[in-house]
Amino acid sequence: MSSDTARPRAAVVGLGARARLFTQALAGPYADRFELAGFCDVNPHRMAVHNTWLAEHHPGRTPVPTYLAEDFDEMLRRERIDLVVVCSVDRTHDHYIVRALEAGCDVVTEKPMTTDADKARRILDAQRRTGRDVRVAFNYRYNPVHSAVRELVASGEIGEVGSVHFEWLLDLRHGADYFRRWHRDKVNSGGLMVHKATHHFDLVNWWLGTRPESVYAQGGLFFYGDEAGRRRGLARDYHRAHGSPAAGSDPFAVHLADSPLLSALYLNAEAHDGYHRDQNVFAPGVTIEDDMAVLVRYATGATLTYHLTAYSPWEGYRIAFNGSAGRLELLVEESTWTRPRMPTNGSDPVLHGAEADDTAGRTELLLRRFWEKPREIEVATGEGGHGGGDVRMLQDLFGTRAPDPLHRAADATDGARSLVTGLAANHSFETGLPVRTGDLLEF
Numbered sequence: 041m042s043s044d045t046a047r048p049r050a051a052v053v054g055l056g057a058r059a060r061l062f063t064q065a066l067a068g069p070y071a072d073r074f075e076l077a078g079f080c081d082v083n084p085h086r087m088a089v090h091n092t093w094l095a096e097h098h099p100g101r102t103p104v105p106t107y108l109a110e111d112f113d114e115m116l117r118r119e120r121i122d123l124v125v126v127c128s129v130d131r132t133h134d135h136y137i138v139r140a141l142e143a144g145c146d147v148v149t150e151k152p153m154t155t156d157a158d159k160a161r162r163i164l165d166a167q168r169r170t171g172r173d174v175r176v177a178f179n180y181r182y183n184p185v186h187s188a189v190r191e192l193v194a195s196g197e198i199g200e201v202g203s204v205h206f207e208w209l210l211d212l213r214h215g216a217d218y219f220r221r222w223h224r225d226k227v228n229s230g231g232l233m234v235h236k237a238t239h240h241f242d243l244v245n246w247w248l249g250t251r252p253e254s255v256y257a258q259g260g261l262f263f264y265g266d267e268a269g270r271r272r273g274l275a276r277d278y279h280r281a282h283g284s285p286a287a288g289s290d291p292f293a294v295h296l297a298d299s300p301l302l303s304a305l306y307l308n309a310e311a312h313d314g315y316h317r318d319q320n321v322f323a324p325g326v327t328i329e330d331d332m333a334v335l336v337r338y339a340t341g342a343t344l345t346y347h348l349t350a351y352s353p354w355e356g357y358r359i360a361f362n363g364s365a366g367r368l369e370l371l372v373e374e375s376t377w378t379r380p381r382m383p384t385n386g387s388d389p390v391l392h393g394a395e396a397d398d399t400a401g402r403t404e405l406l407l408r409r410f411w412e413k414p415r416e417i418e419v420a421t422g423e424g425g426h427g428g429g430d431v432r433m434l435q436d437l438f439g440t441r442a443p444d445p446l447h448r449a450a451d452a453t454d455g456a457r458s459l460v461t462g463l464a465a466n467h468s469f470e471t472g473l474p475v476r477t478g479d480l481l482e483f
């Protein structure tokens with residue numbers, strides 16, 4: 041930690057959409073605790089956009105110094121960085137986490153912590169070697185309804201948990217978004233078993249207080265991609281929507297020019313890196329799955345049956361815990377239906393989770409103890425992104441840390457424990473066989 045300033049100095053790597061949560065927090069409510077002192081990205085335009093946003097919210101503020109990716113180490117040195125927040129493309133997380141730890145910094149990384157077992161081992165080794173902190177931004181742990189589930193399970197209300205049944209649906213807006221940009225290539229994201237399900241596998245590890253031991257999975261590309269799109273007559277003939285007449289009638293197209301936010305962050309930044317945020321979900325090149333079924337066995341003996349679908353008419357999840365004294369059921373409808381095209385009123389057409397969806401429906405947590413009438417558990421829904429999880433997580437990451445009986449702070453081991461279920465599922469997709477997680481990653 042630098043000695044000549046009272047406030048630790050923070051840098052953010054990867055100045056895309058998600059980074060905004062962190063840049064605004066560090067320059068806003070947590071500015072008295074941290075100095076936002078560096079931006080690093082392959083794309084100078086996106087860093088400039090974040091500086092413009094900061095200036096809009098904080099007139100007179102000096103722009104944050106910007107560094108290109110190859111100058112990351114120099115940024116750490118020159119700006120005397122103490123904390124690095126990693127929000128770049130998933131496949132690059134390990135590089136920045138390890139370099140930052142070796143330079144003596146603490147790290148907050150977006151999920152997934154990384155995308156394969158070798159990278160996870162490098163992170164775990166670097167963390168142990170340096171003794172610095174790695175926090176994984178599992179914001180779903182901070183959603184009040186998920187905290188209530190943890191409390192109920194830990195309190196023994198349903199006894200010992202024998203099994204969990206968990207279905208997560210991504211709607212045609214949010215689910216499709218993973219097929220429009222870098223996530224569609226498994227090398228970048230690890231596929232949805234890693235990129236998306238890492239949240240869900242982490243929740244189950246945390247709720248049950250255990251770790252996965254074996255995984256069997258089946259998954260495939262059922263709906264998106266060129267072959268399925270052609271077969272069902274859904275595919276239009278274009279590569280990316282912007283400037284393509286064929287995209288005009290495609291309900292799956294995202295039109296960057298309709299949104300000031302997406303134009304600023306992506307369309308106007310393309311000259312620097314050719315990143316197209318609006319690719320055709322039915323164009324060739326998709327190497328990830330959109331329909332995945334997973335069976336996990338945990339160290340406690342509990343099992344999980346999990347299903348992730350990325351082409352659903354509504355978005356949300358159903359979870360049931362079967363216990364030796366009863367059953368706990370959760371239903372969350374994050375969106376009840378999907379609009380074919382977002383209004384062109386400047387609202388964001390695709391970015392998910394920044395705020396509650398205006399098509400959101402019920403949240404219902406039901407406790408069904410043996411021999412008793414079902415009891416609905418009232419939970420105050422949180423304001424802000426991800427059911428209020430984002431705001432609470434920021435407080436835990438950057439605010440005064442209070443003792444947390446729920447143990448919501450996730451470290452590198454939690455990141456690896458969640459990752460390994462997804463990696464094992466990916467492996468099982470390929471081989472058709474069950475996978476022992478210890479054969480992939482020991483922790």
Ligand SMILES: NC(=O)c1ccc[n+]([C@@H]2O[C@H](COP(=O)([O-])OP(=O)(O)OC[C@H]3O[C@@H](n4cnc5c(N)ncnc54)[C@H](O)[C@@H]3O)[C@@H](O)[C@H]2O)c1
Binds near residue numbers: 130132150152179
């Ligand atoms: N916890 C959540 O709810 C949540 C939500 C959204 C995104 N995320 C995570 O945040 C991260 C960013 O996602 P996003 O939606 O903002 O994506 P994005 O595409 O908007 O931003 C990614 C940024 O990384 C930059 N980048 C690419 N290669 C780089 C490199 N080699 N070095 C440095 N920067 C590089 C890009 O230029 C871009 O600015 C991902 O890891 C994603 O999983 C988490």
